[in-house]
Amino acid sequence: MNNLIIKRSQIVEAVINGTPATGVRYYFTDIPNLAANNLRLYGLEGFSSTQLATTPTGYTTVSTTTGIVVTLRDTNKVEFLYQMPFYTTIRANNYGAYTILQPRTINLTDCYVTLTNTAGLSASQSVAFNLYYDLV
Amino acid sequence: MQVVSPLVEKMTEKRWIRPTQGRQGENLKSVYLPFTTTGIYSVLTGKSIYFQPDSTLTSDKVVITGIEFVDFTTNSTLDTPNGTRTNIAATEATLGYFVLSNSKREIIAQIPLACLILRLNGGRPTFTYWDDFQWENCSIYFSNSAGTSAANGAWFKVFYTTK
Numbered sequence: 001m002n003n004l005i006i007k008r009s010q011i012v013e014a015v016i017n018g019t020p021a022t023g024v025r026y027y028f029t030d031i032p033n034l035a036a037n038n039l040r041l042y043g044l045e046g047f048s049s050t051q052l053a054t055t056p057t058g059y060t061t062v063s064t065t066t067g068i069v070v071t072l073r074d075t076n077k078v079e080f081l082y083q084m085p086f087y088t089t090i091r092a093n094n095y096g097a098y099t100i101l102q103p104r105t106i107n108l109t110d111c112y113v114t115l116t117n118t119a120g121l122s123a124s125q126s127v128a129f130n131l132y133y134d135l136v
Numbered sequence: 137m138q139v140v141s142p143l144v145e146k147m148t149e150k151r152w153i154r155p156t157q158g159r160q161g162e163n164l165k166s167v168y169l170p171f172t173t174t175g176i177y178s179v180l181t182g183k184s185i186y187f188q189p190d191s192t193l194t195s196d197k198v199v200i201t202g203i204e205f206v207d208f209t210t211n212s213t214l215d216t217p218n219g220t221r222t223n224i225a226a227t228e229a230t231l232g233y234f235v236l237s238n239s240k241r242e243i244i245a246q247i248p249l250a251c252l253i254l255r256l257n258g259g260r261p262t263f264t265y266w267d268d269f270q271w272e273n274c275s276i277y278f279s280n281s282a283g284t285s286a287a288n289g290a291w292f293k294v295f296y297t298t299k
Contacts, residue, residue, distance in 0.1 A: 005154055058279070097260065100152075
């Protein structure tokens with residue numbers, strides 16, 4: 001079995017703006033560095049408050065992880081990762097295995113999280129990830 | 137005969153993935169940051185605490201192939217040239233980041249400390265492939281330093297191979 005090698009990483013987040021609600025798309029905050037055409041995303045890792053209490057931008061991370069799903073879209077607007085449970089992306093929940101993706105260029109501001117259950121979630125909490133990528 | 141998918145082969149060749157077995161053939165260096173009340177090792181919210189230059193960990197000589205953070209449960213104390221310190225607990229590690237930078241001070245990677253604790257990740261090592269870095273530009277910082285004091289220190293196990 002293989003596991004991911006970290007070459008470069010960038011912490012990204014989708015902030016729950018307002019009262020948490022199901023069916024709402026909470027888009028990722030833009031990171032201009034990730035818009036490079038020569039960037040290939042090949043893995044990600046989710047963070048709950050057990051891994052990361054506060055994001056670099058100062059938001060508190062979610063402590064409840066079972067009501068959140070994440071969707072990633074590439075530069076062709078293809079939802080190549082559709083509604084993956086956030087819980088699954090947390091490395092500690094998978095005996096240390098990272099989520100490895102087929103390498104591709106993403107459009108971060110098209111990517112979003114949605115809530116399937118708002119219990120335990122609050123406004124202004126952050127659903128945070130580390131994206132693992134390389135420049136080719 | 138071993139069947140390997142073209143995708144796995146390509147990702148292995150690019151050094152994006154590798155088998156999860158141990159770290160055969162790699163070297164290990166322990167690096168310590170002994171916290172103090174004042175000076176470069178003082179812990180304040182948001183303050184970067186930089187690593188000292190290291191004659192081994194230079195990117196013209198080595199590739200960093202992995203990094204681990206040793207927490208209190210893994211090993212309670214650490215001995216440093218500045219004296220004995222208590223390792224940081226995992227709960228405090230959720231407030232800290234490791235930051236890898238290169239000679240241009242470009243941030244290559246930023247990883248929460250708690251994610252680098254081996255025992256919290258099923259014993260699976262964190263693999264890296266960092267061949268362009270400037271160790272003295274690398275640092276840690278805490279988004280909230282309330283639980284950390286001069287009695288603590290940070291202990292990193294850095295795995296590397298020579299070029």
